[in-house]
Amino acid sequence: MAPNPFPVPQAEIDRLHARLDDTRWPDVPSGAGWSYGVPPDHLRELADHWRHRFDWRAVEERLAADSVVVDTPDHAGVHALYRRSTRSDAVPLLLVHGWPSTPADFLDLLGPLTEPGDAALPAFHVVAPSLPGFGFSGPTRDLGWDVDRHARCLADLMSALGHERFLAQGGDFGSMIAPEIARRDPGRVLGVHVNALVGAFPDVTADDPLAGLDDAGRARVAELDLTWAERSGYAAIQGTRPSTAGYAMTDSPVGLLAWHREWFVDYDPDTTGQTPVEPDAYLADVASFWFTRTAGSAMRLYKEVPASSFCETRPPSGVPTAVLNLLGDHGVRVFAERSHRVVRWTEHDRGGHFASLQAPDLLLDDLRAFAHSLGPDSGDRPVPQGGRVTGEQR
Template sequence: MTNSMDLRPFRIEIPDADVADLRARVAATRWPAQLTDTGWERGVPVGYLKELAEYWRDGFDWRAGEAELNAHPQFVTTVDGQDLHFLHVRSANEDATPLLLLHGWPGSVVEFLDLIPLLTDEFHLVVPSLPGYGFSGSVTAAGWTDGRSASALVELMDRLRYDRYGVQGGDVGGFLGPEIGRLAPDRVVGVHANAFVTFPSDDPSDLAGLTEDEQRRLALFQQFQEDGSGYLRLQGTRPQTLAYGLTDSPVAQLAWIVEKFQEWSDPAAELPEDAVDRDRLLTDVSIYWFTGTAASTAHSYYERLHDAAFWAPRERFTVPTAVANFATDIAIRRFAERDHTIVRWTTFDRGGHFAAMEAPDLLAADVRGFFADLTH
């Protein structure tokens, strides 16, 4: 198994031929029909996607997004046989707290571009592409569970010589943060999570006395299970079959991702670009396309759903934990406190699942407040 302690400088340089191929494939899309009197409830509407795909082909500037990412120092190192790409943005303050920022699916390091400048006064930032995602490249073998990914990220922080650090993550990053804390409780000062997921137990008393807001979030969770988890079941059970379409058709990949931005973003936003900058969204989708990591990221769901360790009962997580709950998030504090040491719980009425993109000001302030309380 290949391992390298080297931290190799990295720069994103997608060949012109790949950009031209993307445009040609979008132009050659074979479009399905749209049933009359139907909308987003059945998936991404054809009319909307045609317009967005046309902009992706003729209006979107990949080089601008590429340059914005390349403005930050980037590196690749090999951990457990897999490349691990990361941005490393050090604060001018040498005494700043190291902070690991973890994206989720269908996200990437692009999620944090607006958050980074809001945090660099207080933090040295390490922003990896998760194993199997984006510029970390596809994993090449089965077995990359959340525990294994967390172990790779602990090793990354060791190689950067960060002995004490914080972790912030949403979605998949919200699962990985506590895993990292379990592996390195003496090094992780605290875990901050958004887009956090909690589950009620089988005890009916769990549901007694829920507040109005908690009832709303539980209803969102139940709706997700009944009508919004098709992507999870597909990626978690047949990722390889799904991957052919996502890898061959950029419009399929676009639809697969943009659907989640529409469903999970702030409910006040009618369309995804009402919540998230359209070019940022397309930069994110383009990373999935150019790196060909649709299969690899889907396989990560298979690993999670079939990982006995992920679902097994464990001792309560003792590292101080903060949860930022945005409008579409489903976390309920009493459920979270069963398994985590919750010391901060903040509820926001603006922003959704992609908080670092939708409401970076709110997320940054909450992160700063949490770690300030822990480190001073």
């Protein structure tokens, strides 16, 4: 049984501060802005905030209050935030993050999801795990952690916590893993809700990748192509040589800060319409990777998951699926319906890729509406004999 990962030793925090104080800053062309990557003035300000104002102990206290650590058959020590509702009609809800996120992204949602304060709104028992290899569920030390294996591990986690049936929600890589849990065992999953759907893209191996699209769909694909041409460098490296990049990310806090910052903002945050991610929320994720030395382990997900997985070629599970598209998302419904039973498709012109941080109200509203449409089902059963859980359960 794995020990609770908190608190992080004070010596590790002191070492981080010393490393931030001793940063070697590179030269950057004058006037480059965001066109060459994260600009130095932006990163220096963020690094200074990390060193002098960010309070890891405050974040750690919130994480520890709802943390459990569970041994599953495939991975010892899966960390998760786990908070139960006091409502007798609460439905178990699995929240699956992507890269470079952690369950810290969901901290502000735990209260509204478990205790909505209105009997007309659905309530949930929330389980928000760190993916194996990420943060306090890492590192992983063997190969093969693809979408299927992550799905199996998280299903085992829900079993260990005593939830036979549940809703699954996921964003980014979570939007691939959550539906895969439903494909593996559709009888267990009441419904799947996704945001930042990364798989609803054209199949470039098809004779006509854009077949069936209207003008709006074709425009969305064209916009995606332009965006991906500018922003895909990180994915190419992580999908081919994650270990090489992992050395730098594990050894340099500012290197890790810059690498992850690329994806937490548009290239020019002064002109984008996406909602900014607050520095403390972003740093909670970065610090989790730093203290656990899992930046390289997390990046391996891009190597383990083949590029073809982003083209929605798997068969639908038959489980009702809702898709939430926020500003900057490029999912196309025609493509999504190849691999999902889409019963709800919502579009908003604000927010961003990280729904729980950039538009938590929209995520809550859409998830609640979807859950309400499915009808009540508590999904609970007693924890099975031999289930292994550590940490406080709520």
